[in-house]
Amino acid sequence: MEDLTSHPQDVRGAGCVADDLGDDRLLRMFADGDAGAARILTDRLGPRCYSVSLRMLGNRAEAEDVTQDAMMRLWQMAPKWVPGTAKVSTWLYRVTLNLCLDRKRKKTPEQLPEEAEPPDNAASVVEKMQDTARHDALQVALMQLPDRQRQAVVLRHIEELSNPEIAGVMGLSVEAVESLTARGKRALSAILAGRREELGYDDG
Template sequence: MKSQGGDPDEELVVRVGRGDPAAIQALMARKLPRMLQLARRMLDDAIEAEDVTQELFLRAWKQAPSWQPGVARFDTWLHRVAVNLCYDRLRRRRETLMAEPPEQADLGPAPDRGLQARDTGRRVEAALAALPDRQREAVVLCHYQELSNIDAAALMSVSVEALESLLSRARRALRAALADMRE
């Protein structure tokens, strides 16, 4: 299903644009899990992530009939729209700050491994959420979405060197935030 232009989704997107139900199902199966994971990590909120992912695919279906192969890879476009939708949500959160501070996760010792693993996961997610937006975006794209530095840099409209700088600062911040976990 790989196109000659290097976009493995091109044929599928064209078929989606024609309203082919099998193509819609195939594209959803291929893209939904990663896009939902991206939104969850960017927003740290499963419900908002589902809303963002739904909006993302509505935009994809609307865009599919007019998709121009060769202009951009569909996956790159999909990631960019997802990240932008997440940033919109994050901006709205900042604009409507709540009067009370957010709940803090219990950082005490867990009684068993399952709880400890969940606690560790929560702490990592909280440390990730505390990163500046661009650093979090770089980490999510490279480490969780497994994009190459070249693809992530292109998606973020920065040089590879700038992306590596964002990743380096993010890693330092995460190490510092999670330092007590290594002891």
């Protein structure tokens, strides 16, 4: 994850912003009134925020709300951001995960990932169910993990953050992150193995 914190070229006032500027430089430019900086930050950070929210919540509508809320907090925080103190992306991941946890706490029954379209051909019902199951298997298994394990596994194995970065996002030590991801992976393997047996595609 690249986060260039300084750049010798001053592009402000030129009517455009360069894509290779660091996140905190762009945030400063946005705070100073540069609309182009917000567009680049949205393109750069929005998808990460949405991807994590979707994996944490398993629901598109909720993930969209959380992403919008997290990005709104980014815009509001922009003037107060102190460059060099932390990575903007780390801050945003932390806000996103906290918003996801808040949503989960407010929700009483656990919602499973959105269902796929129902099969339209009776002859291929079993086959399609198996395809859907394979496709959603990881998400279904992720939703069964405790929150902290799910956060660590998603950040490490899907978002590809380093362990120290995850430690920064989750406010834990690197050792604690390693332990969480290892336990999370073991739990996922066990859940997936059980699911394969249930759905009868263990051999293939």
